[in-house]
Amino acid sequence: MDTAGGTVAGRLLQKRESISSGTFLGRGKVEELKDLMEERQADVVVFDADLSPGQVRNLERHLNAKVVDRSEVILDIFAQRARTREARVQVELAQLEYLLPRLTRLWKHLSRLGGGIGTRGPGETQLEVDRRRVRERIAGLKRQLSRVEKERKVQRQSREDVFSVAVVGYTNAGKSTLFRALTDADTLIEDRLFATLDAKARRLRGRRVPAIVVTDTVGFIRRLPHHLVTSFRATLEEVLNADLLVHVVDSSSSHAGEQIGVVEDVLVEIGAGGKRTVIALNKTDVADPDAVRGLKQKHPGAVELSALTGQNTEVLVERILEAARSDKVLATVEIPLTEERLISYLRGACEFAHEKVLSDRVRIRLWAGKKELGRLSQKGVPVRVSRTA
Numbered sequence: 001m002d003t004a005g006g007t008v009a010g011r012l013l014q015k016r017e018s019i020s021s022g023t024f025l026g027r028g029k030v031e032e033l034k035d036l037m038e039e040r041q042a043d044v045v046v047f048d049a050d051l052s053p054g055q056v057r058n059l060e061r062h063l064n065a066k067v068v069d070r071s072e073v074i075l076d077i078f079a080q081r082a083r084t085r086e087a088r089v090q091v092e093l094a095q096l097e098y099l100l101p102r103l104t105r106l107w108k109h110l111s112r113l114g115g116g117i118g119t120r121g122p123g124e125t126q127l128e129v130d131r132r133r134v135r136e137r138i139a140g141l142k143r144q145l146s147r148v149e150k151e152r153k154v155q156r157q158s159r160e161d162v163f164s165v166a167v168v169g170y171t172n173a174g175k176s177t178l179f180r181a182l183t184d185a186d187t188l189i190e191d192r193l194f195a196t197l198d199a200k201a202r203r204l205r206g207r208r209v210p211a212i213v214v215t216d217t218v219g220f221i222r223r224l225p226h227h228l229v230t231s232f233r234a235t236l237e238e239v240l241n242a243d244l245l246v247h248v249v250d251s252s253s254s255h256a257g258e259q260i261g262v263v264e265d266v267l268v269e270i271g272a273g274g275k276r277t278v279i280a281l282n283k284t285d286v287a288d289p290d291a292v293r294g295l296k297q298k299h300p301g302a303v304e305l306s307a308l309t310g311q312n313t314e315v316l317v318e319r320i321l322e323a324a325r326s327d328k329v330l331a332t333v334e335i336p337l338t339e340e341r342l343i344s345y346l347r348g349a350c351e352f353a354h355e356k357v358l359s360d361r362v363r364i365r366l367w368a369g370k371k372e373l374g375r376l377s378q379k380g381v382p383v384r385v386s387r388t389a
Contacts, residue, residue, distance in 0.1 A: 009040035023062065024055045030062050037065060046073055053102045070223070071098055086148055093141040100134050103127060152237065163212045163324040166239045168267070169248035170259035171219025174282040178248055178307035179216040182317065204320065210349055212324055215242065220266040236270050244323045245277040246316070251295055252287035278303060278319050285309050325351070328367045330386040333376060336361050342379055346372065
């Protein structure tokens with residue numbers, strides 16, 4: 001609630017086998033909630049669940065106060081955090097798709113006449129006008145996002161030969177801090193939920209050949225609202241198209257294990273469940289050592305690090321490099337010095353392990369993929385494979 005700009009006046013929990021179709025809570029619990037609000041002088045009720053328009057309407061009538069559900073809070077936070085044009089379009093689309101079935105609630109203050117021909121009230125007429133305008137705006141925003149998706153597709157095609165890494169994780173796990181540590185990028189770092197809404201791509205730091213691109217992504221949460229998944233499809237495609245995922249975990253959180261499960265569930269939901277992944281146990285400088293050991297036992301391949309202090313980030317960089325080499329072979333070739341274009345191409349496309357200029361040729365030991373090996377074969381250059389990755 002702090003991120004949304006609210007102050008918690010009190011909490012109420014109800015356990016029941018089934019929710020009330022009319023008010024979500026049971027009748028007695030609604031009265032208890034009303035008494036609690038009066039006692040604490042609260043003016044807004046926030047539910048950690050999604051409510052139907054009818055439930056919101058009934059609760060507001062019973063409580064005489066504004067009622068906000070989980071999705072509305074998250075959308076409000078996203079609206080506060082959206083800074084770029086693309087993020088603002090994505091958030092507005094999600095907000096309008098959430099709002100459309102709830103427009104009736106906004107018109108409850110206008111007059112309503114009975115049903116039937118000739119009895120339609122002015123509020124109902126205006127409601128239909130507003131619905132049409134919202135639908136038109138939604139269609140326009142979807143067209144804008146379609147153009148964004150095409151632009152992103154062109155950008156991805158231009159770097160399709162570049163190994164790509166997507167940094168994912170639960171919101172506020174330290175993804176942007178790690179992204180900056182890996183790329184030296186000047187990116188926003190805040191100890192708040194959803195500080196990052198845009199997919200930012202930068203080269204992995206160091207003069208590495210070939211280049212490795214790292215992308216920072218929006219944080220995940222439990223029960224991610226469907227509207228957000230749909231609206232942020234263009235951004236989430238960066239995750240789908242990545243060669244490797246770095247799953248950042250806040251090891252100092254008492255809910256770290258649960259958050260790992262949430263992120264894995266969201267990855268499955270968006271179609272990225274089978275991606276090659278390295279788990280980065282972040283914030284180990286402030287985490288309970290026993291908790292970190294417990295996480296490491298459950299995830300033996302995880303890298304313990306602190307993105308803030310830089311501790312062990314080089315270990316993660318090496319794991320990224322290992323993954324980038326995994327579909328390549330370490331080979332030795334000898335190329336005539338007259339093949340300048342071929343040598344120049346290999347310098348930009350391959351990681352050189354060793355290079356030695358001989359009298360009329362150059363001997364290169366390099367990590368090469370199928371495309372580079374095919375190019376060498378076309379040129380009739382013999383390739384001696386030392387080992388696979």
